[in-house]
Amino acid sequence: MKIAPWIAIAAFGFAGAAVAQDDNTLNVEGETLLTETAAPAHMDSVDTIYSGWRFRSSETQALQTDDFDNPGMIFVDTAIEQWDKVDGSEGKACSSCHEDVADFAGLRTKLPRVDNGELVTMENLINECRTDRMGAEAWKWSKGKMTAMTALIGLQSRGMAMDVATEGEAAPFWEKGKELYYTRVGQLDMACSNCHEDNYGVMIRADHLSQGQINGFPTYRLKNAKLNSIHGRFKGCMKNIRATPFAEGGDEFKALELYLASRGQGLSVETPSVRN
């Protein structure tokens, strides 16, 4: 295993800390994805950002390199069927308005974004289509149909660099997300930064802490054999530190999603990624 220079800082106070990353480059179906790049300027204490893929074992990593092996693709297939399925009072399917899902290439890199003074994520956009234009019921934030659809739409942007807007209208949301990221909560009194900034690459029980990047979401997790939404993952983190999770789709998580996306500026979209 190669010792990366950053570990000297990350391992401060943690003797014998393990190094998670290796030199592997992520090739998916012949396309090379960027899993490591210079940290954006707003991050003071991190020099290089790494995709969560770099922290996984080689077996888990391999699953993501081939679309046939990637179990997340099963869910993408279900979304392709859903795409043409008519639902709701207007008698429309996704495909009635959107000719080709490939038109959404690049959308994933820009979300969440501010629309009419409100911060919106892909889940919001999908549900807006469903309720306003299809006359159908909104999907639950982290349920199967929603994560499958966000995976299908996100997949169109695979390989493109994350590039969310943080200035202007988005600035107050971004500030709020940053504050949440650094605020200690819960019985264990921990902030996101305690694990994902101060201790990434270090073992947490049997697992390597990643930087908490969200460029691969929705992500297929081996532990529950399904696609997991970004907010679902936030919820899991908050439960682990024995805090009361915010609501999925709520203002707090959306702001946090924007801030986290901005911490991953430049990393390739990996949707749907495979993690443990």
Add this chain to the structure above:
Amino acid sequence: MASGVKPRVKVPKKAAAGETITIKTLISHKMESGQRKDDDGNVIPRSIINRFTADFNGENVIDVTLEPAISTNPYFQFEAIVPETGEFTFTWYDDDGDVYTESKSITVS
């Protein structure tokens, strides 16, 4: 009644004579083990894929018995040396009597 069952197979389109090729198969299936209970405490009946076979030009290549401990979306990968141009037929047998088949042809040069 099985819903959302979809077989997927990956076989190279071409191979050289005597070359070892890798075949990957996957079927999306719940693989309900028969051990679980629903919210009311009733046992959910077993519903799994119980047999998987692959045939090449009518000749059986592989025949697998699946047991309830096999997890969701069973995946098989195996290697084969292909003697001639022909067609692979993959068959999955469901507990409920359904049979799913998928065929892939391969050209041997």
